[in-house]
Structure formats: C-alpha cells, structure tokens
Amino acid sequence: MSCRILGAVLPLALLSTTSVLAAESYAGKTDEEIIVTATRTPTPLPQVGSAVSVITPLEIERQKPQFLVDLLPQLPGVTFTQFGPPGTASDIRIRGADAFGTLVLIDGVEVSDPSLIQTSFQFSHLLTGDLERVEVLRGSQSTLYGADAIGGVINITTRAGGGPLRHSARLEGGSFGTVMGSYGLSGGEGPVGYAFQVQGYRSDGFSAADENDGNTEKDGYENLSFTGKLSAAVSDNLLVSANLRYADTRVQFDGGFPLADADNEDDQNQLSARSAAELELMDGRWSNLAAVTYTRTTREGTSAGMPSSDFTGERLKFEYRGAIEVDDDQTLLFGAETENEESKSLEQPGGVEARTSGYYIQYQLGLFDRLYLTAGARIDDHENFGTHDTYRIAASFLLPETDTRFRASYGTGFRAPSLFELFGECCGLPVPLGNQDVEPETSRSFDVGIEQDLLNEALRLELTYFRLETDNKIVFDFSNFGIGPAYVNFPGESVSKGVEVVASWVVGEDLELWGSYTYLDAKDPDGFRLPLRPKNSFTLVADLDVLDDRGHINVNLRRVADVEQFGVPLDNYTLVGAVVSYDLTDEIELYGRVQNLLDKEFQTRPGYGTADLSGFLGLRAKF
Template sequence: MTKFFLLLSAAAIASPAYAQDIPDPDAPEIVVTATRAAQPLSEIGQAVTVIDRAEIERRQTTIVSDLLATTPGVTVTRNGTVGALTSVRIRGAEADQTLVVIDGVRVNDPSSTGGGFNFGNLLSSSVERIEILRGPNSVPWGSQAIGGVVNIITAAPTEGVQARANAEYGYADSVFASAGVSGKSGPVSGSLTGGYLRTDGISSAASGTERDGYRQYGATGRVGVEFAPGIGLDLRGYFADSRVDIDDGFDPKTYVVADSPAYATTQELYGYAGLYANFADGRFNNRVAFTIADINRDNYSQPGGDVTFLGRGRSERYEYQGDFRPLDQVRVVAGVERENSRFNDGVTFAHTGITSVYGQLIVKPLDVLTVTGGVRNDDHDDFGSHTTFGANAALALRTGTTVRASYGEGFKAPTLYQLFSDYGNRGLDPETARNFDVGVEQAFLGNRGRVGVTYFNRRTRNQIDFRDCSPTELTTPSSICANRPFGVYDNVARAEADGVEFTLALRPVDALKLTANYSYIDTENRSIGDNFGNDLARRPRHTASVDADYGFAFGLSVGGTVTMVGDSFDEASNTTRLDGYALAGVRAELPIGERFAVYGRVDNLTDSRYETIAGYGNYGRAAYGGVRLRLK
C-alpha cells in the first residue's frame, strides 16, 4: 500500500492522467445512459463518466478499451495482442455482466458463453462519445446491465458539411487510418465514417516469439429525415470485419500458453431503424424502433485449416419509449420492449425471447434536488417473470457541492449457451445484483477545480458458473449432472464488492488541464466451497490513473498519462498472483495551419513488463506518429 501511494503521488506530480472536463455551469453536460433519456448530469444520482471526441483525439487513442482502463472503477484484461479477447469489469462484476450499447443497439453476443461483449474489436474511429455508468441499471436497460453500462455514441450530423481524417504509423508496422464526413441540409442529414487498422502485433503468448497480427476494416453511418417539425426517421448502422492471430497452443512441459498458427475472424453488423414524434413543444416525446445485432465468429487451426470453433449470435429488438412532462417538475419515461435472440455453435441451435415493460418517474421538488424512481418487469420465455427496482437522487447546491445517492438492482437472464448447449441447464435462475452508492463532489477555485468521492457496495446472487460433476452426481438420475461427464452450468456463485472511487479535475490556468482518479475495490467470493472468502479473479484492489496536458501559446500541446494497477490473482483459487504494474505514456500535437496537425506518442515509456492474464503478454515500449485533418 505504501509503495502504491508513493507511486501515485509521484505520478500526480510528474504528469497526471484520466480526463473528464470540468463541467461548464453555462453549458451543462447532458447524458442519456442513466434513464435512456437526455438529462443534465447534475440531475443524476448515479455514477457516470463521460469521454468525448476531443478527449479521444487528445489522448490519441486507437482502442476504446485503453480509454476505459483509465476510468474509475473499471479494470481491463486482454489475451495478448491488439484485437485479442478483451474484457471490461465494472466495480468487480463479471465481464459478462457489462452491457454494451452502440447507437441504441445492445450488442452483447448471444453466442458467447456468458453473453459478453469482446472489446478487442472496438476501435475509436467513429466514436463521438462514451458514457460509462457504474453499477446495476436494469430498470431502463433490462437484462445484462447487472454490473454497469458502456454506451458508445457515434457522430451525429450537424448543420453544413464537416469532414475529418487521420492516419498514423508506428510500432510493429502498425497502420491506423480513419475518415468521416457528415452534413445536414434542411430536413435531411447524414454521416459516414470508415476506419482501418493493421498491425503485426506481439506474441499473445508471453513465452512466445511469433508475432500475432490483427486487421480490421469497418464503417458506421447515420441517416435522418425530418418529415415535419419534431417528426422523423432515424437510421443507424455499424459494420466491422476483424481477423486476429491467436495463441491457443500449450507447451507440453509447462502447460502454459504457447505459439500456434491459429487465427479467428469476427464479423459484426448492428442496425437501428426508428421513428420519432415529439409533440407539445417537446413535452410528449415518442419513439418506436427496431434494432438488430448480428455477430459471426470463426476460429481456424491454421491458414487453410479446419474450423475449430463456430459462433453465430443474433438478437432482434422491438421497442417503444415515451417521455412525458406533464409539469416542469415532473417527468415520466416509460417503455415496452420485445427481444428475440438465437445462437448456433454448429451443433446446437437455440432461441429465446424476453418481453419487458418499464417506467421511471423523475421529480424535481426543488430546483436543486432531483429524485428518480423506476420499476421494470421482464418476462422470459424460458424462466418466467422477474421485477427489478431502482432509485436515485441528486442534490446540486449553489455552493458547488453535489451530493448523489442511488440504489439499483441488476438482472441477467441465463444465456442461450448456458441454457441449451451440451453443458446447458434449463433450470437456471437469473443472476441478480443490488448496489447502493453515495458520493459527494465539490467545486473550488471558481469552478476551475472539482474533487469527488463515492462509496459503493454491491452483492451478486445466483451467479451462473461452470462446475465439474462428481462421480456420484453423474450416476444419479435426478441430478442435473446425470450423464454430464464434462460438467454443467449451475447457479453456484455469490460475490460481494465494496469500494471507494476518488476523482480530481483541475484547470488552474487555461493552458493546463490535470485530472486523476483512484479506485479501491475489495471483492470477495461468497460461494460455498474451497474458494470461499477469496478475492475474485483478475480484480486488482487498487487502480489509479493521472493525466496532464499543457497547451503552449504557439499551438503545441504536450501531455502524459500514468496508469497504475495493483496486484491481483489469475484464478478463483488465488494460487497464481499477477503482479501490479505502472504504465506511463507521453504525447504531443502541433497544428499546421487551421486544418492540419501532426501528432505522436510513446506508450509504455518505461518498457514495463506485465500480465493481466497469466501466460499472455502485453506491449512494451511503442511509438506512433500521425497526421490529422479537419474541415468545417
């Protein structure tokens, strides 16, 4: 602990890291993730972090998960090279319990074992904004929002024509390029963004020597048509085609991950089609939509070799949402949804569905106080009905003090794989969680500084895990393990997490921006058995990030990021320790005229060697340089 805090202090003095702008009281931050309706951040009692396009470009970030790793309460693990399986855990929850939304489409993969989302293929090319909500939030979002929500929003068209592009080259023969154009004229608007990344990568196996490369090309687009004032059509689409070399071999002597010629491909297609009708000067807003998420995954033993894994996941959702303001102080957000999902692993084909209804009441009894309460019912085709509740309050005093408190419940239906695969169990109950948190934020230095602290407590019940079956269970006809020699999924796990999140944003002069955060997350396995009382796997107790940028009068900007992660364990038995590490990066950007800029960065400046998953390597020191173009 002493060493960790000394390192944190030294990093804060040297070149601090994570960035979230200090709120402008004259232009309040608007978020949509808390209630699925636009609200000022000052009216939300839940913990939400916002990362915008300016932050993404300032940080020169290619992979979205690299940004998430520097936000409070979030930890990230990756199986080696860029593009490999990447998991995001929020406040100690499982990675599969993070709901991911891209432009209104829930994109968690129905064909994955736990219904999770692979962040390895999510690039920053078209991302305009990221909202990270920490804690269960199933009332507006439904199943899977049990740990938190990561909401990805791409660029919306604005008046006139705008265009931007960038290209960079760097370590491991990496090439990253993206370009986008958007515009609006009268009732018609549209945008299109494309991106490409290719790299030789690193060996995913920490002991390996063969580089594992990655390639992705993709595009996003939007089209809007306003038929009459407040009435229109909204179309959105996302496509990505990815290929990554994977090390799935094992050294026969050490049983650790080893080089192999295997590779994996993924095709992702997400779509949104919606009609909106806003009446009474915005007091009664309506939206109906159809969304689709289609994910195809294939693993190959080698180029030209056999398919070793096949996954086909698809979900379709029909939804209506109404947003009604009968009074200035009262707002009702409610909706009804139907989701159909299916998966195919080459052996088993299965499908299921959920019908949901939810309602939220937002009340402002005082100008400085906002109280929100909600309830949701999900009726699953295979295991019946489940109801969740949530409530939060935000008190934004004129002294610059904001007090927030929230209670949220999470609900996650068993996945199709957990229900219907060869290891499935149709008697599973849904996973549930409850979380409460309370926090306070204080502005100072004439709103040039802001400091905050949040305490949270979460409990997870009926967590679904894979378990081996004993010889006795295998031969007991009434047991779910009967004739299951390789094991079965069951509601066997319980988990707890308590923690504290600290944040700091400081802008003492216009040229200098400094932010920092620290999270302490104490997780505990509460499942009866040998692992009772152990830390949850791959959940470090201590994480911190500090960030600073300085802009010179002649246009040059320089900055740095330091991220620190404490020790953790690789597995539930807590026998393999993953040592903590610190990563430092520096960057600079220089404008050339009004439209061009050149930039460069060095990641992992000290060439730190570390693992987030035992046996898998990570990048050492790496340098990149590029050029940026913007037309307005």
C-alpha cells in the first residue's frame, strides 16, 4: 500500500418490507421520507410500490459500525457471508439471489469490478466514516439499472458539501490490534460546495481458516480510503458536480482445497469517479442529467511471497437521464447509457472487453390521492449476445382512514455474462474457460405487501411476500475443465420465495425498538437448497437515550438459523452487540462498542473463522 495507515424484535407478534429509519428518530418511519432508488426520481414513500429499506445517518451514528457489512445484514431479505476476518472477501445477497446479482452504486457510480470471475463489488473494503444514506431496493430492477440487478440495488450516498465549514473526526482502537481513524471536512462558499473525507483502518486480525480447527496464523488487514465531492451552481438552473472515491487495501487470507492456513495476500486499489451536469428547464418541470463515470480496480495477489495473480478491471460509462413533471400527478422518466467494460490479467495482458448500451422509459401516475402507479420498460444491446428487454410495474394504494398502505411490484431482470465467463483463461490450459456462446441469466420478481400504522403512528407493522425466479443460470461445468469452454447455462428455474416482516415502535421519547424477520426458501432447478441461504433470520435493535439525552445505549441482536451448503448444515448462531456512548461536550463523544457479546463460536462459511467476543473504545468529534 502507498501508506500503512494511521500509525498503526420485539417478539414476532409485534414484527410484521419497506423499512425506513427516519432521520428524526432511530426506528420510526415518516410519510415525508423521500425515496430515490425505486424510480430514479425523488418520490414520497407512500407513492413507492417497491420494497425498500433505508439506513440513515442516525443508525450509523448510534451503532458506529466499522464497515457497511456490519449493518446490511440487519435489513429484511439481506444475508451476509465472509471468508474470515475484516477485509476478506464477503458476499451480500438479497432475497436469495447470488451476490453478483446485486447492483451497487456509490454516489451514482456503479462500482463492481469487471475483472472478477463474476462482476460484483467487494463490500469488505467499504468503511462507514463518510456514509450519509443507504437505500436497499429489493427485487429485480433491470428496467432502470440494466444488467446485474436480479436481486436488487444498493444505492450508497456519501456526505455532501454546502453550508458553513464543518469538521468531523473519529479515532477508535480495540481487539485484534485494531486501530481506525477518520477526518472529514465539508462546507460551501456561495454557489460552491465541497466535502472531503480520509479514513484509515489497521488490524492484526485472526486466522481466516477457523482457529478452532488448529489454525493459528493471523490474517491482517489495512485500508486507506479517500472520498471527495465538489459542486457548483453555475446558474439558477445549472449545477455541475464531481466526486472521487479511492481505497488502497491489503488483506491476508487463507484458501485452497482443502482449506489451508496459508500465507496469501491481496493488494487492491479501487478508484471511482464521476462528473455530471444537471439542467432544469420549463420552470423546473424538466430536469436533465448528463454524466460520465469511470471505475478502475487493480488486484495483485501473492502466495508465500511470490506473485500469484494480477487483475485490472475498468468501466467507462456515459449516461443521460431526463424527467418531465407533466403535472402534479404524472412524471415521465427516460434515459440512455452506454458503457465499456475491460479486464486484464496475467493470462490476458492485452485485455478483453465488451460494450453495452441501454435505453429506458418510465411513467408514474397518481390517481385520487390514493393510487400510485409506475410502469417502465428497457432494452439493452450487448455486443456479444445482442438485445435483451425488461419491464417493471409497481403500485401503491393508500387507505388514510385506517393508516393502511398496500403495495405490489413485478419486474424482470437479467445478468449479463461476465468478461471471465465469456473470455476467461486460466492456469496455462490449452483452451479458454470462457464461453462466448453463453446466454444471460434472466429473472422474474414479484412482491406484495401491507403496512399498518397503530398507536397514533408510534407503531408500524409491515408484511411482504416475495418470489424470485431465475432461469438460465451460468455455472462452471467441471466435466469440460481443460478440454472446452467450462461456463455453460444450467437449464431450469431456481426459485427463492419467502416472507419479510418488519416492525418499528417508538415506545416513548427515549426508547425505540426496531425488528425484522425473513423466511427464505431458496432452491435450485433440481429442488435442492441453494447454499448459504438461511431459512430464518431475525434482527432486533433497541435504542435508548439516557442522562438527559447526553448518553445513548444501542443493543442489537441477530439470529441466523437453518443454513446449509450442499446438504451439510451449519450451526445456528445468535449475535448480540452493544454500543454505549456519552457526549462529553456538544462536540465530543466517547463511546464503547462490544461485538459478539455472548462470545459465540460460529461460521458464516464452512471452515472460515469469525470474531470472538471483542471490544472497541473510541472518540468522535464534530465541530
């Protein structure tokens, strides 16, 4: 690395899938909440027919996670696995879809790595110091977002500039020789706004191969990250902006078949950038956005001190999006985008690439201040497999007399073959592993839900049924290894179905409770359970203000049960964490955080270890 880092639920009867932790309270959800990801236009929550969860600044502030993956598994429909300690590869799945079936955006940039075997984003390196808001949209969303949105979309926003100059800082240390720190500043002068953040993390870690199996070598991790944002209002109706994100990481890891306590290391650099111009016409009723984004990820691997891998993935994307507010009840959205993905490796130093262009349209209609409809369609043109069309419809119906809302959505999606699945070469084999005849995966997604407010809107219950069908899955055929293309389409339909239940309760001025439960039944075309998809997962969070609101106690519990991989069950586990904080002054906060309070032994992946009881102490300042 260029720098080595900073010197060093309520019972189920109360649980009932749109979960939003509103900024005004920890667990409460307000009808004034604005959702962007579901329609790509700012839309009031009651008009959104999709299932969406939001992580707000207050939740991040109260739980003080080191990484976003510490929070995402608390949401309904979201599951998490990891290959060991912080920094090792991790998977976030939505509603049983593959991890590479989730599209991830950070400040408007699609941040997945085209050089991976399956194009996806590594959440393991995403620290939380600069995060402002996270929207998680569940269900197939290819109509607005193109390929790779079979399971859903995770849209991450970092802090923006504007207003008076503000500083923020955080310093934390604790178990496993962990040291973490960050500093940020933001503000504005006239029409110009700016925000910058630098974060560092270092940990000695623990063995990625489970220590309970006799593995003792520690696998450490280092991360140095930077984000920057600039914006300028050129005129009353023209705004230009630019943002940059960079992460320089080094992680030690174990792997192999069988799993070995090996001396492996991966050095990775993630760079993403975006520049955009937003123009409003027709007295603000026609908004236009033009943007160019670029991502570059490099991964250099070593084994026993010797180079073992070298990958570079790049994506260049141009997009235009327009939205016309026809009247108070109608909005028309339309857009076009084109992107080029490229991957280079030791086996293919000249690189392989593919271009995709997409065109979409969406119509939103409100009727009688009760019924809100959304319909959209899209066509994508991939230079290898040709065109593919998708569509989506959603509806939200309000019954204000009883504080009830019904919602439903149906959409189609697809996952384009990755560059490796199309062209991949490996290990000096005489024939490529990739298959240029492989077809995209396709999906159909349906959900229907009801939300009910009770106790003068202090209690909100939500219940959602969902079903996700995926066809034509791309798999690795070991029988072709070394003699022909190894990636093929697996015939038949994989089905994930289940129920998501959410409850939020503002018990009083000082206490709020939030909980979620997900039942997931995910099976492949032969009727076997898909690996590492828990049938039952449950989260309960309690947030309490004490000492005249200068002290805060946050306790979270997560239960994961009925998980298996290829017919072999994993142990169920219950994790309890707690954060206690106190405002020393109006600007400085002292806090302590405990993870795995019950000191449970568990695995999210067979053979790979997880953290025992661990504690951290920190200071946070805003001035």
